[in-house]
Amino acid sequence: MSEPLLKVRDLRTWFYTDQGIAKAVDGVSFDIVPGETLGIVGESGCGKTVTSLSILGLLPQPPAKIEEGSSIRFADEELIELSERRMRALRGNEISMIFQEPMSSLNPVYSVGNQISEALRLHRGMNRKEARAETVRLLYEVGIPEPDRRVDEYPHQLSGGMRQRVMIAMALSCEPKLLIADEPTTALDVTIQAQILELLADLRARHGMAVLLITHDLGVVAEVCDRVVVMYAGQVVETGEVHEIFAEPKHPYTKGLLASLPSVDNPGQRLTSIPGTVPNPTMWPAGCRFQDRCAESAPECGTPQALVEIGHVGRSARCWRTQA
Amino acid sequence: MAMLAWLGLLWIVVTRFSDLLEAVGGRWDEQLAVVMVAAGLIMSWVWAWRDLERSREIKVLGVSQWDLAVRAFSKNRTAVAGLIVIVALYVVALVTPLIAPHEPSVQYDLVSQRLVGMSATHPLGTDQFARDVFSRLLYGARISLTIGFLAVAISVTIGTLLGAIAGFMGGYVDSAIMRFVDMVIAFPRLVLLITIVAIFEPSIFLIVAVLGLTLWPSTARIVRGEVLSLREREFIQAAEALGYSKRRIILRHLIPNVLAPVIVAATLGIGNTIVLEAGLSFLGLGVQPPTPSWGTMVADGRTHLLDAWWLSTFPGLAIVFTVLSFNLVGDGLRDALDPRLRT
Numbered sequence: 001m002s003e004p005l006l007k008v009r010d011l012r013t014w015f016y017t018d019q020g021i022a023k024a025v026d027g028v029s030f031d032i033v034p035g036e037t038l039g040i041v042g043e044s045g046c047g048k049t050v051t052s053l054s055i056l057g058l059l060p061q062p063p064a065k066i067e068e069g070s071s072i073r074f075a076d077e078e079l080i081e082l083s084e085r086r087m088r089a090l091r092g093n094e095i096s097m098i099f100q101e102p103m104s105s106l107n108p109v110y111s112v113g114n115q116i117s118e119a120l121r122l123h124r125g126m127n128r129k130e131a132r133a134e135t136v137r138l139l140y141e142v143g144i145p146e147p148d149r150r151v152d153e154y155p156h157q158l159s160g161g162m163r164q165r166v167m168i169a170m171a172l173s174c175e176p177k178l179l180i181a182d183e184p185t186t187a188l189d190v191t192i193q194a195q196i197l198e199l200l201a202d203l204r205a206r207h208g209m210a211v212l213l214i215t216h217d218l219g220v221v222a223e224v225c226d227r228v229v230v231m232y233a234g235q236v237v238e239t240g241e242v243h244e245i246f247a248e249p250k251h252p253y254t255k256g257l258l259a260s261l262p263s264v265d266n267p268g269q270r271l272t273s274i275p276g277t278v279p280n281p282t283m284w285p286a287g288c289r290f291q292d293r294c295a296e297s298a299p300e301c302g303t304p305q306a307l308v309e310i311g312h313v314g315r316s317a318r319c320w321r322t323q324a
Numbered sequence: 325m326a327m328l329a330w331l332g333l334l335w336i337v338v339t340r341f342s343d344l345l346e347a348v349g350g351r352w353d354e355q356l357a358v359v360m361v362a363a364g365l366i367m368s369w370v371w372a373w374r375d376l377e378r379s380r381e382i383k384v385l386g387v388s389q390w391d392l393a394v395r396a397f398s399k400n401r402t403a404v405a406g407l408i409v410i411v412a413l414y415v416v417a418l419v420t421p422l423i424a425p426h427e428p429s430v431q432y433d434l435v436s437q438r439l440v441g442m443s444a445t446h447p448l449g450t451d452q453f454a455r456d457v458f459s460r461l462l463y464g465a466r467i468s469l470t471i472g473f474l475a476v477a478i479s480v481t482i483g484t485l486l487g488a489i490a491g492f493m494g495g496y497v498d499s500a501i502m503r504f505v506d507m508v509i510a511f512p513r514l515v516l517l518i519t520i521v522a523i524f525e526p527s528i529f530l531i532v533a534v535l536g537l538t539l540w541p542s543t544a545r546i547v548r549g550e551v552l553s554l555r556e557r558e559f560i561q562a563a564e565a566l567g568y569s570k571r572r573i574i575l576r577h578l579i580p581n582v583l584a585p586v587i588v589a590a591t592l593g594i595g596n597t598i599v600l601e602a603g604l605s606f607l608g609l610g611v612q613p614p615t616p617s618w619g620t621m622v623a624d625g626r627t628h629l630l631d632a633w634w635l636s637t638f639p640g641l642a643i644v645f646t647v648l649s650f651n652l653v654g655d656g657l658r659d660a661l662d663p664r665l666r667t
Contacts, residue, residue: 058564060494091567099565105558109580118576119566170566 004031005210006055006074006178012067013047013054020282024050024064026234029307032178037204037211039225039242041218041257045278047234048214052180055079055212056097057087074178093123096171100183102163106155112139112166113151116173123174138169143199161192165199172203179204180212185220197224218261222246227314230254233278233289236307240315250310250317252294288319296321332415333364336422353466354421361419393584396660403656406649413646417466427459449634451624460616461638467617468646471532471601472594478536480590483543488574488582490544491551502548505541513538521609531610535597543589550582584661588654595650602643618643 013025025047032038040048053059055072057079072079074095079087091097099105107115116138117131126134132151139147142165155163164184171179181200185193201224204211213225221228221242228245230238230253238251249255256274263269276293279285285292291301300320307318398404416423448457490501517534524530554560555578563573598618604610605619613620618639625635 056565058561088567088569091565093567097562097565099558099562101558105562107559107563107577107581123567167562170562 003033004073005034006032006072006212008051008055009071009073011051011054011070011072013050013059013070014065014067015063015281016065017063017282022281023234023284024281025054026284028231028234028236030229030236030239032210032212034177034210035204035208036226037201037213037224039213039215039221039228040231041215041221041228042231043216043278045281046231047281048216048231049182051231052097052182052212052214055180056091056095057082057084058091092119092171092176093174094176095178095180096174096176097180097182098164098167098171098184100186102160102167102187105167106163108155111152111154112158116166116170119170119173134173135169138173139166141203142166142169142172143195144169160188161196164188164192164196168196168199168203172207175207176209178210178212180214182214183216184213186215186217193220194223200224218246218257230257233284234281235289235318236316237290237319238317239307244315250322251290251319252296253290254317256293256295333361333368336361336419337365357419357421360415361422364415364419393657393660397656400656400659402652403660406652406656409645409649410653413465413649414469416462417469420462420466423462448638449632451621451632451635452628457621457634457638460621461618461642464616464618464621464639465642465646467528467611467615468598468601468619468643471528471535471617472597474532475535475539475597475601476590476593478532479539479593480543480586482537483540484547484579484582484586486540487544487547488551488578491548492555492570492574492578498548501544505544508538509541511538517604518609521604526609526612528611528615531601531604535600539593539597543586543593546585546589547582550585551578554578554581584657588658588661591650591654591657595647595654598643598647598650 008031009029011025011028012023015022015024028047028051030038030040040051042048050059050064054064054066055074059066066080070080074090077086077090079090082090106112110118113132113135116135117126117128120126120131120134121128124134136147136151139150144150144162144165150158150162155166158166168184179200184200185196188196197220200211200213203209211224213220215221225242227241228239229236230245230251232253238245238249238254240250245254246258249258253274256272259272260274262271274293279289279292286304287302288294288297288305291297294301303320305318305320307316308322309316310322448461451457451460486501486505490498516538520534521530560573560577563577568577601610601617602619602622605617606623608620608623610619611617613624621639622636622643625632625637625639628635
């Protein structure tokens with residue numbers, strides 16, 4: 001494995017609220033090497049988005065606070081200690097992000113070309129004319145038909161899929177080394193979803209950037225990711241290569257997620273689901289955080305579980321059964 | 325539209341050509357009027373030309389929200405009527421020196437010309453000092469509209485900036501700004517005005533400053549509310565994720581998105597300000613004689629309400645129509661700019 005591009009170590013992002021301390025992200029570690037796609041999977045409320053916003057330093061502090069001992073290293077820089085000014089230069093330039101809701105992630109009062117050009121002029125110091133030409137090229141690259149006409153259109157004139165493409169073009173405008181995609185396809189319908197994923201995979205291959213894909217959809221993970229981090233209740237519960245996770249899930253939570261996928265093999269069968277919901281982050285259960293919803297819970301689950309490597313580097317799970 | 329404006333201006337040029345020549349070398353306001361006429365002539369040509377060009381090519385793409393709003397607005401007849409009245413008023417105000425038949429402060433023969441009713445030489449009669457009411461009304465429009473426009477411009481600028489900063493920054497900054505807003509609102513404006521005017525010499529500048537500096541809190545509140553909801557929208561997050569500075573996000577991404585309610589508030593605000601100014605002038609705290617303003621004209625006329633009704637009636641009507649027009653336009657803009665009401 002080559003030297004990691006992004007190295008997250010023991011990231012703890014806590015929110016200090018009136019109801020207590022919400023440990024939204026509580027000791028998360030993972031690496032991304034250049035050019036790979038890492039998927040972070042988990043239900044809503046697992047801390048996936050907070051993880052990504054922590055990397056970009058976009059969380060309002062207070063109430064959020066990245067605790068002592070957390071480390072986010074990008075290339076050779078410690079992001080947590082970076083000045084706001086340096087961080088701004090990094091955002092959009094080296095690390096870009098695309099969001100879940102393409103309907104509201106473009107500014108309604110500017111034409112799409114205007115918005116992409118703004119990023120180009122700011123980060124790459126282009127003049128108006130160069131920026132426009134580059135914008136048209138980018139729109140073409142993300143598969144928008146008739147880019148020289150579309151460049152003057154406004155967000156409300158584009159469909160959801162088109163807008164997501166525009167967002168991707170914007171994120172790509174400065175050739176970032178890392179692209180964080182927070183549920184990029186959740187708000188799109190299935191056919192468009194496949195196109196956008198294909199586009200992302202294609203662009204990643206062409207530009208050699210790393211992608212951090214955040215999703216709750218294991219189908220999406222299977223399609224584009226190299227490696228997977230499964231998160232539950234602010235912690236990583238399992239990591240591994242995509243094929244390992246799908247073939248041999250170790251953690252009961254991963255098994256539950258996989259079981260709840262619709263399957264072509266058993267048509268007509270009711271979908272299984274994991275009972276209950278993610279507990280409140282101000283009061284995670286002591287010991288294994290999944291124990292209340294786990295089908296296999298036992299007295300051993302009452303003690304905190306560590307993330308333990310299984311077999312080889314990069315494959316691990318947080319469950320005492322896998323260690324026995 | 326453009327054609328009408330052009331014809332109107334041409335009429336001025338033709339009928340008052342000698343005045344025009346004189347005005348070139350005259351006072352600053354006369355020179356301004358000449359410049360306005362010239363600019364108006366050119367503008368109306370350019371406009372007409374552009375309309376012609378536009379109608380040749382069918383434009384489908386690049387319809388901005390503004391284009392949609394303009395379309396919605398132009399369907400609202402009363403609002404368009406209001407807008408025409410306002411534009412006409414401002415044009416008249418700017419070219420007043422060229423169209424007013426008399427000087428506003430010139431007194432004619434006090435024996436024969438005092439309080440004369442409507443006639444050909446004095447279209448709206450004369451006042452108790454034998455001055456031409458029509459000319460004074462025109463000059464008064466200038467004062468009233470300028471005060472309204474400037475005061476609102478000041479208050480909207482301050483209000484939008486402070487509101488946007490408060491809403492976007494949140495926390496202590498927000499609390500500090502909003503408590504300041506509460507303080508300004510809590511202060512009785514009329515008392516403040518009377519105090520300030522009592523300390524300083526009353527002047528147009530003072531009225532503009534006082535009105536401008538006391539009217540902004542409502543705008544600040546509107547803007548802050550809008551920004552609070554916009555801040556959570558993803559395009560603002562996206563702008564942050566692209567590494568834009570706070571200043572850039574506020575000025576380029578937030579403020580353009582809150583302009584719609586601000587414009588509505590501003591339009592209605594101009595109407596209010598004109599009434600306020602009239603009220604102040606009526607109380608003798610505003611524009612000082614002999615400078616004509618609609619408020620002072622109404623005030624001066626009240627002693628002659630029974631024997632010379634035209635003194636108070638016409639400036640009063642002028643106030644009513646102007647404010648009415650501004651309110652109509654404001655309502656029209658509100659409907660046009662609100663996507664939910666648009667069909």
